[in-house]
Amino acid sequence: MEEMGSDHNFEQLLEKNDLKKTKPRISVLKVLASRKTATSQPDLEDILGKEIDRVTLYRVLKTFEEKGIIHKILDLNGTANYAACDESCTEHEHDDKHVHFNCTSCLNVYCLDELHVPNLSMPKGFTAANVTLIVYGICDKCN
Amino acid sequence: MEEMGSDHNFEQLLEKNDLKKTKPRISVLKVLASRKTATSQPDLEDILGKEIDRVTLYRVLKTFEEKGIIHKILDLNGTANYAACDESCTEHEHDDKHVHFNCTSCLNVYCLDELHVPNLSMPKGFTAANVTLIVYGICDKCN
């Protein structure tokens, strides 16, 4: 089993995606890898506040999302939350077709990787590109 | 077939929900009833801007949502969009378990009433209260 979270892995990941290996990017990857739930931009800002500029954080997250390194889930306030993507994600095929769970008590966003989004047949004229399925409720810790 | 959109209907709806029949509320109901797609708060503000205060609009929408008169869908920017609910919606049983479609071109949000959200079995400890399924893509008009 490969060691998770070493800087070397993160550097490889950045290289694979034609991104320069910079301190802010590695910091963000480190934080996201260490968390079991998706993390909101404000939370990331609290955690990384002293290390990197807020605007840089926004841009790092945007770049990572475009490259398929992380994916974005909007929580019940409409705030962006980010989680590390599955290995299968790439820039061209962004496969985050699993279900997300947003706890209405602690507000954490969980990736329910074991649940998959079913195929839906669109009405005539409508073309589906991506699907988001978010379940709201109470998580195991709050229950 | 009942006439849709008469003030009298809206007044009945408000009465049914123990809400006073005020001008701002009736105006909002009128606009929402006249639209085929869900409408964002900013759009509602543009439409109703001269008639009612922005804060009142926020509060009317919040009240309506709590009563089950309308439901809220977050579009791809995380902005709240509102659509009139199905008859089956009440304060206690908010049934908006249909699929929403967010066009990435015109940004309109459609309610795909004919598609239903499938039942999902939650992991141990997780309790589901509500489900949101949003499909992103290109709508019939933009295609």
Add this chain to the structure above:
DNA sequence: GCATTAATAGCAAGTAACCTGCAATTAATT
């Protein structure tokens, strides 16, 4: 190692969506 340069980071300032507190108004009731 040093110079080059294109990408990236940081700073200042701004915007959009939404909220809170409080006083003024108004719908429903008597």
Add this chain to the structure above:
DNA sequence: AATTAATTGCAGGTTACTTGCTATTAATGC
């Protein structure tokens, strides 16, 4: 018509996020 509790409107504030521009730095060639 008077009462009162709900609702509205205004002032001002907060949060998430963006844009423009300059400074810095990672990668590359010498």
